[in-house]
Amino acid sequence: MVVIGPEPAERQKIGPLLNPTENTIVLVDTAQRKLFGQLADYLHHGITSPEPLGAYATVLLLTSTRSGAAPTYRINATTSVQPLALRNVAGVLPGHDPKRAKEYVVFSGHYDHLGILKPVAGDSIANGADDDASGTTAVVALAEYFKKRNDNARPLLFVAFAAEEVGGYGSKYFSKQLKPEEVTAMFNIEMIGKEAKFGPKTAFITGYDKSDFGPLLQANLKDTAFKFEPDPYPEQNLFYRSDNATLAKLGVPAHTISTDQIPTDKLYHSVDDEASSLNVKNMTDVISAIAQSATGIVAGRQTPTRVAPEPAGR
Ligand SMILES: [Zn+2]
Incomplete structure (x- = not known):
């Protein structure tokens, strides 16, 4: 699990999560609502990579990350990987x-x-x-x-x-x-x-x-x-x-x-x-x-x- 807190510098954590090497849950603080929206848009189209990708999911949750806030979530996620042969x-x-x-x-x-x-x-x-x-x-x-x-x-x-x-x-x-x-x-x-x-x-x-x-x-x-x-x-x-x-x-x-x-x-x-x-x-x-x-x-x-x-x- 990764937590992206409300501070602007926290956004840097997102890079490696876009090419996940394990299943990851990311709690994104509600102060980062805009970033969350951009990520949702980006991920909606799927990720393209020239190398084979592992079948891992990154699940983003927009939520409060204050200590003490301890909500419970049930998460279902699926990932599909589609090889594409492209030709010059x-x-x-x-x-x-x-x-x-x-x-x-x-x-x-x-x-x-x-x-x-x-x-x-x-x-x-x-x-x-x-x-x-x-x-x-x-x-x-x-x-x-x-x-x-x-x-x-x-x-x-x-x-x-x-x-x-x-x-x-x-x-x-x-x-x-x-x-x-x-x-x-x-x-x-x-x-x-x-x-x-x-x-x-x-x-x-x-x-x-x-x-x-x-x-x-x-x-x-x-x-x-x-x-x-x-x-x-x-x-x-x-x-x-x-x-x-x-x-x-x-x-x-x-x-x-x-x-x-x-x-x-x-x-x-x-x-x-x-x-x-x-x-x-x-x-x-x-x-x-x-x-x-x-x-x-x-x-x-x-x-x-x-x-x-x-x-x-x-
Ligand atoms: Zn062009």
């Missing part, structure tokens, strides 16, 4: 230059989303059209484009990741199958279905200053009006929040390209992230710009500088 979808275009066979260039987006949410106006399906069917569309379009060109010196890897929204498990697994030193660059594409803060024909690159990936891309766009900008929302920590993070932490110039105005995007993670809300012209412009801006890296003429690896544990 990947394709390779082998490179034409055998000397560059270990210089992979990755184009990626995630194909999962949130599933079913609380209904809003009778709609409970979180479509994820922008997040991230738009990026997955880009990956498929780029694969078709480079296959047709059939002149890539470096090998190209096109990947649609699973399980981004529940913790980036798809990209974490995928990234561990690669040797980071054999990955020249990663173009991760996340939410390009609406116009960026900088206006039409722009997109931003997360972690812009961490390598020269951005300027290299821009150098291939001299005859266009398209502009790649640095991430305007550094406080959102997007560089470490998306599917590029695992490889970036290992030193790969792995960046996310996006146009989402995330601080004001009312459709973000809502049931209204629908295909009808997408600006297809914006998507087409961004995908074309990625195709053209990637030509130097794809052809082996450009090689972005490495990202400084993050200390472990971040």
